[in-house]
Amino acid sequence: IKSLESPTTHFGCVLLYELCRVISKNNKVVLTGEGSDEIFGGYSRYLELEKKLFLKTISEKIPKIMISKIKKFNFLNNFRNKNPYIELITFRSLDLLKNIFTNLPDSNEVIENTFNILENPRDKLAIYDQKIYLESLLIRQDKISMAHSLESRVPFVNLPLIKFVNSLPAADRYNKNITKVILKKISESFFPKEFIYRKKNGLNLPISKWLLNNKGFGRFLELFDEPNFKLMEFTEKKKIKK
Numbered sequence: 001i002k003s004l005e006s007p008t009t010h011f012g013c014v015l016l017y018e019l020c021r022v023i024s025k026n027n028k029v030v031l032t033g034e035g036s037d038e039i040f041g042g043y044s045r046y047l048e049l050e051k052k053l054f055l056k057t058i059s060e061k062i063p064k065i066m067i068s069k070i071k072k073f074n075f076l077n078n079f080r081n082k083n084p085y086i087e088l089i090t091f092r093s094l095d096l097l098k099n100i101f102t103n104l105p106d107s108n109e110v111i112e113n114t115f116n117i118l119e120n121p122r123d124k125l126a127i128y129d130q131k132i133y134l135e136s137l138l139i140r141q142d143k144i145s146m147a148h149s150l151e152s153r154v155p156f157v158n159l160p161l162i163k164f165v166n167s168l169p170a171a172d173r174y175n176k177n178i179t180k181v182i183l184k185k186i187s188e189s190f191f192p193k194e195f196i197y198r199k200k201n202g203l204n205l206p207i208s209k210w211l212l213n214n215k216g217f218g219r220f221l222e223l224f225d226e227p228n229f230k231l232m233e234f235t236e237k238k239k240i241k242k
Contacts, residue, residue: 004139020144024150034156035156036183046174052087126166138154
């Protein structure tokens, strides 16, 4: 947080910080893959989108009373009258967030307008990733790497490349079962397939486990009881503690 000069929602910052610290011992410049997920559709939500759009359509065709009364249809309530794009980019249950932050608006006008520019469903996710999400990743990487005097370069974040990839037909850029299909096909000329098509592994941290440690990270949960806890201006104490 000190290096970023602000709080962060990217838990992977801890691992990225350590990674940069180790690299900086022997190197001053490093090439990174930042931007490739946003340009080539590398997130799992690109594969989930079609299913969510289908379930939304089904949920709105079946009468609401049937969804409520027939047990096997109950799960469709999670898709009825909801924007699957907004649901996929919040990274947390939107219903849960609305329950905690009671004044949270139903939609973000800027994001909604951004989605409406394009027709292809996956392009709607890509434009959000490229115009909004990527900026936070680049700031994170730049500040954390520089905290160790490490120069990190981002060759994928190249405007001619981005414009070229975005101009390709959606059928070439996206695959129902494989993320980053163009990049992976090109990579077959340089790397073995078991390396290219291995399971995606992000910078994940055991946050839940840490919070259960009352002598470690969990001790910060006591701050919720502080009388000057600023978040209480926007939420209800019982709900956020739960």
